[in-house]
Every structure is written in structure tokens, then in C-alpha cells.
Amino acid sequence: MTTALRRLRNYIDGEFRDAADGRTTEVVNPATGEAYATAPLSGAADVDAAMAAAEAAFPAWRDLIPAERQKVLLKIADRFEERAEELIAAESENCGKPVALVRSEEIPPMVDQIRFFAGAARMLEGRSAGEYMAGFTSIIRREPVGVCAQVAPWNYPMMMAVWKFAPALAAGNTVVIKPSDTTPASTVLIADIIGSVLDELGHSRGVFNVICGDRETGRLMVEHKIPAMASITGSVRAGMQVAESASKDLKRVHLELGGKAPVVVFEDTDIPKAVEDISVAGYFNAGQDCTAATRVLVHESIHDEFVAALAKAASETKTGAVDDEDVLYGPLNNANQLKQVKGFIERLPAHAKIEAGGEQVGDKGYFFAPTVVSGLKQDDEIVQHEVFGPVITVQSFSDEKQAVEWANGVEYALASSVWTKDHARAMRMSRSLDFGCVWINTHIPLVAEMPHGGFKKSGYGKDLSAYGFDDYTRIKHVMTSLDG
Template sequence: MTTEPRRLRNYINGEFRDAADGRTTEVVNPATGEAYATAPLSGAADVDAAMAAAEEAFPVWRDLVPAERQKVLLKIADAIEARAEDLIAAESENTGKPLALTRSEEVPPMVDQIRFFAGAARLLEGRSAGEYMEGMTSIVRREPVGVCAQVAPWNYPMMMAVWKFAPALAAGNTVVLKPSDTTPASTALLAEIIGGVLEELGHPKGVFNVVCGDRDTGRLMVEHPVPAMVSVTGSVRAGQQVAESAAKDVKRVHLELGGKAPVVVFEDADIAKAVEDIAVAGYFNAGQDCTAATRVLVHESVHDEFVTALAKAAADTKTGQPDDEDVLYGPLNNANQLAQVTGFVDRLPAHAKVEAGGHRVGDKGYFYAPTVVSGLKQDDEIVQNEVFGPVITVQSFTDEDQAVAYANGVEYALASSVWTKDHARAMRMSKRLDFGCVWINTHIPLVAEMPHGGFKKSGYGKDLSAYGFEDYTRIKHVMTSLG
């Protein structure tokens, strides 16, 4: 007896709907490689309907006093907390992530981030009034931008959805959100939760909408004339296409496009502690994190010691099924991603050495062993390009200047870390590293109050923090005659 796949739906104007033309796509559990659901493959009619709903709801939502929007967000945070186990199950099915780690490392930050932006809703302010021309008073208004088209990635479907909708709604915008075509399940559940709160409190149904689909669906959203802003987390190629398309209507664009974080370990670092923390920060979520600690630069005097210890840490790191509480990470998200990671390792140059891992695990699902590769050169493909898998590369450097040159010598500029006991050196490095975040003697912690976002081909705009909130606003100058 076979079980019928679960049917996921779009959420438009307060209603769950199939795609207008009935098209669907299979949703696969990466831990098993088997389809467990279908989701709408949305087309132009679906995007039109979602945008119309968001556009109609915008004036009402915009004109609410901030305290009312705060109340909604706080209620959403409470509702997510109450439905945590359902969301954890959906997210694990989406991604194959360990249940225990999703429970401890994702849901609490999500709830905290929503509550942070609930507070930010009441700080939608401009500069104080002043007279800058005789007989005239100027004030600055900070306003929401309008309808926001948002595209979330598959590596953190729930959390990235929060990073997008929470600041947008707090600032007074309305939202049309598209999850990745491989991970729509938890977003559909978020729509149920958020829609329930909006309905309970009597707010417009079109404030929050979810449209499922593929790249073409996303393209239709970006090209649509209604959105005033497009926010995308994804690949550099996707970001370039979005920016080019949005430029035709001069839409505001917010992009987070990946990273290749350098992890600079100096000779005076606590090597044992560095190895322990870097292994976790490199392999967590199967390395499918734009800030993952996967490009290590180690001073030549401690290089061999570090590589030996990291290879042992990799051998001690476990990947496996979501219900195994001993695993650090689950599978890669999809078959294409498994092929990409495998390809990087298969194409390693002759001078590279696989110190640990370097192979698929099992024949069911998309699991890949924790991997360490040494002997690399700066211009090697695996050093320059984002692998987005559980693969940590190690290079050696001779001095601080060479470390900086190697660290900055990639097209990405999202995150980085420095490991040293020398405070002055840590401060110099934090200035010289060309990345949106520099951690010192740690790697990967994030808090709602601090900004996350990169430079160069890692994109522009900030997530989290007051800066992320302000990205979803516009500035208006108002001048009045005192006469």
C-alpha cells in the first residue's frame, strides 16, 4: 500500500490555493531521496493574484500605528513557539536536518528575531525637526516602501523566511514570499500560522502571501510591476539576474548571495579550541551556510599540527538521519547539490590531498562525509568558489600580509574569522579583512541586534538589526513654511 504525497498549496489573500493551471512539482526528503509532497508550480496568474492581494492590503497595513504591527508580530512569535514541534518536523522533512539541532539552534533564534523586529516597529523614525533655511522647518519621515517580493533559499527555509518577512512587516510593508522549490513545507506552515494571527486580529488577508514555484516563478515575481522592493537570498548568478531584471523598473534590491569565509589561524592561537570550533562551524548544516568556516588559512608553523587535528575532528563528526541525536548534520539538500560537492572533490588538482572524507555516505539520501582537503593553492577552484557542502579546505601562510592577501583574494565578502591571542593583531585584521562580519576567536554566532550582510559578490543590504529594518523603509523630506 502506497501513501499519497501530501499536497502543499499557495497562500494568497488569506486562502490556500492550488496553482491556477493545476501544475505541481514533487518535493523530496533529502534524507531518503523520496518524494513526500507536491507543491504548486505557480505561474503568472498566481503571482498576479498574490501581488494584487498584497497591493490592496498595503495602505491599511501601512497606516496602522506601529504598536498595532508590534502586537501582530509578537502574536506571530508566540504562535510559532506554540507550534514549534510541527515546524521542526516540517523543516526536517524539507531539509533532512537533525531534529534536536533544529529544535535548539533554529526555532529559539527565529522567535527572538521576530520579537526584536516587533520592537523595531515602534522605532520607525527620522531625524528631529530643524530649521535649515530661514522661515522653513524640515522634518524627515521614514516610511515603508510598499509591496515586497521575497525569495528565500533552501539551506535555512524557516529562518530565512523570518529574516525577510519580519522586518518587512514591522516597517509597514506587505509581503509576497517564495520559498525554494525544494523546501516549501515549513513556509506553508508559517503561512497557516501567520494567516491565523492576521485573521484573529482582524487585519487584511493580503498582508502576507506565499507563492510556491521554481526559478521561473521567482522571475515572474521580480519582473512584476507591483513590488517596490525585491529581496533575494541565493547564488551570485541568481542575484545578478535579479538585479538586472529589477533595474528595468528601478526596483529597490536587497541581495545576500553567498560567501567563502576565510578562517585565519595564527601561530599563537589555541589550536585545540580552534579546531573544535572550526569543525562545528564548517560542518554544521552540512556546510550549507554562506558563513560556514570552510576556507581555513593557517600559519605555516602550526599547519601540520592543525591539519592532523582537524582530520581527526572530521573523522569524529557524524552525519545521519534526522532522529539520530548524535549527528551534527544531515544530508545535502538535493541531488544537484550532492553532484556539485562531489564534483569539486573529484576535480581536485594533483597537489591537493584529501585528509579526511571525500566521499558520499550510504546509498540512500544525499549524505556526504565530513571532508578536509590540504595542499591547496590560492587559485584552485575549490578555494575560489563556494562549495556549499561539508568540505573544509586548508592553506598555509607565512605572515600577516600574506594571510590578508589570501583571505581577501576571492570574489565573496560576507564573513570571516581571526584566531589569535594578540589583541592588537586581531584589531588590525578586523580592519584589513574585506568582509561584512569579522569574528575573533569564534565563528558563526549571530544575534538579532547586529547586522548580517556582505560586500563584493556577496551582495548588498543587511539582514537583522536596525540596519536590516531600515532597508525596508524609504526616506521622505517634508518642508513647511513658518510664515
């Protein structure tokens, strides 16, 4: 007997709707490899409707005093807490993530981030007003940019949606957001939450809209004439395509793309503590994190000891079912991602050595073992390109100069970490590492108050923090004559 699939729908102007032409795509639970829902495969008519709704809602939302927008965001944060178990269930089914980890590691920071941007709504800052020409006063207005087309990724569908809609709404913009075609469920639930809050507080529900679909849907959103800004978290290839599409009408673009974070471990490091922290930061969320600690550079004097400890930690790290509280991570997100991770392992050069893992786990779902690969060279494919899986690579360096050269010697520049007890060395490294974030003796903690974003092919623009808030605003100079 076939179980009926749940039907997910777009959220446009306060209404849940199917795609205008009725097309759908199946949504698969990566823990089982089986479809559990259908979602709209939205086309041009759906994108037009969502953009029109956001455009119509924009003037009233823009003109609200900041305190009113803050009130909405604070209510949304409260509602996230009240409906946390629904969000957890949706995200776990979306991604195969362990329920306990979604509850402890995603819901609290998401709520905190929404509340942070609720406060930021009342802190629009500009340089002080003044007279810079005799007889004239200049002031700076910081304004919302307009309708924002936002595309979220599949690795953290809920949290990345928050990173996008919270600063945009706080600054006075309206939103059309598209979740990944493999993970739409939690974003559709978020639409229900936000829509109910907007309705309760008397605001247009067209302020926030959700469109489900594939890459073509995303392209239609980015190329649409209405949005003033396009924001995407995704692959380098997707970011380049968005930048190219947005350039046709000079849309503002906000890109958070791939990463290949170097983890530079010096000889004075506390090895057991470093191995413990790096393992968690490398394998959490199955390594499907642009900041994951997956590229370790370790000083040659401790290389063998460190690799042995890292392999032991990998062998003790568990992946498995969503209801198992002992697992650190669940499956890879989809069949294509599993194929990609397997491909990196299958193509390893002869000089590489698999110290732990290296294989799929089980015969159901997309689980992959925690893996350590040593003996690698700087120009190896697995060193240069993002695996986005539970795979930690290890290289051996001889001195600080080589460590910096190799750490910076990739096309990505999102995050990095340095492990040493030498304060001066840590400061030198933090200056020399060409990455948007440098952690010292830790890896992966994030806070709402600090910016997240990279350089080079990791994109541009910042998420979180006042800098992320500013990205969703524009600056206007107003000059007035003092003689009437």
C-alpha cells in the first residue's frame, strides 16, 4: 500500500497555493531515501505573483517606524519558540538531521538571531549631520532597498532562511524567498508562522512570500524586474550565475558561497583538545557547512601523533537515525551529494591514505562514514575543492610561512582557524590568513553580533551583525539650504 505524500505549497500574498501550472517535484527524506512530500515546481506565473505581492506590500512596510517592525520580529521569534517542535520535525525530515541536535543547536540561535535583528531595526546609523558647505546642512538617510529575492541552501534550510529574512524585514524590505528544491518543508512552515504574525498585528501578509522550485525558478526570481536585490547562499557556480543574471539590470547582489577552511595546527597545540574540537567542527551536519573544519594543516613534528588521534576520533564518531541521541550527524542531503563525496574518495591519488572511514554507511539513506585522509599535497583535487561531506584532509607543513601559503592557496576565503599557545604567532596568523573569519583555538562558533562572510570565490556581503543589516539598506544624501 502506497502512503500518500504530503502536499507542500507556495505562500504568496498570505495564501498557500499550488504552482499555477500544477507542476510538482517529489521531496525525499535523506535518512530513508524515500519521498515524503511533493512541492510546487514554480514557474514564471508564480514568480510574477509573488513579486507583485511583495512590491504591493513594500510601501506600507517601508514606512513603518522601526519600533513597529521590531514588534513583528519579536513576535516571530516568540512564535518560533512556541512552535519549536513543529520546526524541529520539519527540519529533521527535510535533512535527516538528528532531532536532539536541531533542538539544541539550531532553534536557540535562530530565535536569538531574529531578536538581534529586531533590535537592529531601531539602530539605523549614518554619519552625523553637518555643514560641509557654507549655508547648507547635509544629512544621511539609510533606507531599505525594496523587494529582495532570496535563495536559501539545503544544508541549513531553516537557519539560512532566518539569516536572510530577518535583516531584510528589519531594514524595511519585503521578501520573496526560495528554499532548495530538496528541503522546502521547514521554509513553508516558517511562512505559516510569519504570515500568522503579520495578520495578527495588522500588516500585509505580502511582506513575506515563499516560492518552491528548482534552479530555473531561482533564475526567474533573480532576473525578474521587480526585486532590487538578490541574495543567495549556495555554490560558487550558483553565485556566479546569480551575479551574471543580476548584472543585466544592475541589481544589488549578496553572495555567501563555498568554503575550504584551513585548520592550522602548530606544534605547541594541546593535541587531545584540538582533535576533539576539530572533529566536531569537521563532522557536524555531515560536514555540509561552508565553514567546516575539513582541511587540516598540521606541523610536521606532531603530524603522526595528530593523525592517529584524529583517526581514532573519527572511528568513535557516530552517524545514524534522527532519533538516536548519540549520533553527531545524519545523512548527506541528497543522492547527488552522496555521489559527489564518493567521487572525491574514489579519485584520491596514490600518495593519499585513508586513515578512517571512506565509505557509505548502511543500505538505506545517504549516510557516509566520518573520514580522515592523510598524505595529501597542496594541488590535490580534494585539497583544492569543496567536498561538503564528513571528510577531513590532513597535510604536513614545516614552518609558519608554508602554513600561510598553503592555507591561502585555494580559491575560497570564508573561514579559517589557528591552533597555538603562542599569542604573537596567533596574531600574525590572524593578520596573514586571507579569510573572512579567523578562529583561534576554536572552530565554528558564531554569534549574531559578529559578521559572517568571505572573500574571493566565497562571495561578498555579510550575514549576521550590523554589517549584515547594513547590506539590506541603501544610503541617501539629503542637502538643504539654510537661507530658505
